[in-house]
Amino acid sequence: MDFYKPRILDHLLKRKLSGKGAVLIEGPKWCGKTTTAEQTANSILYMANPTHLDEYLNLADIDPSLLLEGTTPRLIDEWQIAPQLWDAIRFEIDHRNQEGQFILTGSAVPADSNKIQHTGTGRFAWLTMYPMSLFESGESNGKITLTALFQQPEKIAAANPLTIHDIAFLVCRGGWPRATFMDREIALDQAYDIYEAIIHSDISRVDGIQRNQERTKKLMRSYARHSGQSVPLETLRKDILNNDMDRLDSATISSYINALKKIFVIEDVESWNPNLRSKAAIRSSDTRYFVDPSLAAASLGIGPNDLLNDPKTFGFLFETLCIRDLRVYASALNGKIYHYRDSYGLECDAVLHRRDGSYGLIEIKLGGERLIEEGAKTLKKLSNTIDTTKMNEPAFLMVLTGTGSYAYRRKDGVYVVPVGCLSF
Incomplete structure (x- = not known):
């Protein structure tokens, strides 16, 4: 089932990427966040991939910048699995000094907010995605x-x-x-x-x-x-x-x-x-x-x-x-x-x-x-x-x-x- 029905958020995502280093798409599971983000992303990290999950979590603790390498905008799917990625992304945005670097998708608020030190103000934009109209x-x-x-x-x-x-x-x-x-x-x-x-x-x-x-x-x-x-x-x-x-x-x-x-x-x-x-x-x-x-x-x-x-x-x-x-x-x-x-x-x-x-x-x-x-x-x-x-x-x-x-x-x-x- 490879069909994609265009979403209203498609345009909103591209607009937000033009003005911010990263855009976070939030919303319920199965509403289409990842599929929509894939239409715009040029490289993708699927954090929930069970084959590499342990490796990703280790890298997130040791050197999260390695997970952020890739053609931009880079999609970090289900980023909340490793909340410490937030600050790493913020750091990359500051040093790259370019808009449209990352897209994050997540279906839940991170459980451990203690791993996030910065609010992301000025670097991140937020979009809420709903099931289809x-x-x-x-x-x-x-x-x-x-x-x-x-x-x-x-x-x-x-x-x-x-x-x-x-x-x-x-x-x-x-x-x-x-x-x-x-x-x-x-x-x-x-x-x-x-x-x-x-x-x-x-x-x-x-x-x-x-x-x-x-x-x-x-x-x-x-x-x-x-x-x-x-x-x-x-x-x-x-x-x-x-x-x-x-x-x-x-x-x-x-x-x-x-x-x-x-x-x-x-x-x-x-x-x-x-x-x-x-x-x-x-x-x-x-x-x-x-x-x-x-x-x-x-x-x-x-x-x-x-x-x-x-x-x-x-x-x-x-x-x-x-x-x-x-x-x-x-x-x-x-x-x-x-x-x-x-x-x-x-x-x-x-x-x-x-x-x-x-x-x-x-x-x-x-x-x-x-x-x-x-x-x-x-x-x-x-x-x-x-x-x-x-x-x-x-x-x-x-x-x-x-x-x-x-x-x-x-x-x-x-x-x-x-x-x-x-x-x-």
Whole structure:
């Protein structure tokens, strides 16, 4: 299987290499970090190669510069196996005095940070890689771009290639690159295999702390049930305790959550803090999400048919899919995805805020005219609440949907865009 589907990160990697000595690509296992880095690298060191692992580890202790020799940019894959390479790379960058020297990939935060003496400021750039968006995997036709929406077009038009059955499948398959080449039934197995690896080894290997497998399952299941919600730690703890006879304190839950974050399994969405005309208090708690909806589906032990029979759960996991895609697209636009919720109960699923201060407000609805109308009203209400004497007005308002035949602009200016039409 030698196919490569271009990634949005391809361009970002080359741009970052033009301005820094090294670029670190982080992200979950199996999301395509190494394969993407290989497209740009001119020499490669696979640290995890079992044939040479002991030799590499010895050299990393004795003379790490030998591991860094090779045509640039040189890829150091799974560099965190020997964290001391970080300072060696920093030293090489300083003395070579050239950009674009190294690419590092890693699926976990180094366990032994004591072996790193320098932060890498000025020498390293960081990129986070996610599983594939629908545009990257080929399921979205990409005819409606966020770049264009920031220009506020008077008209948009595109046909949605995806049915509700397609969306259910894509939620459960996820954006794992190799799975996009597989037959449907085999593709659906992949997220479950990743989930099992997390439970059985990854969550413990990240920092050497042995964690209870059943407790990890319960936490991931609880996280999946609360996808897209700003629930406090105590809510998760009580949810797990319903089926956990052992004493379970908040510190233990935090330890498990932090481990899952370190291996890029979960990534919550931060709260957006705009200037408001109203006296509403902005809720600052993060919103809970997996990096890919398929991990939530695997945690719940469900498949496409289960989602079709459970619209509420389907809606939550569809939102996770959309947040994943929006994160990927935002990275290409110098932007970041946030969530908004205030003390009056006004809530917006996603805010794409760019470095230049422009932003778009996005409501996510699986489908149906009633829900689209509800989303549009929420967007208009939030837009009218923002104090535009202190900040820009939103560049666009969009209801991002799963179903619906077309992308279009409503009379009130709100864009309705199926996720199967969206790209960056």
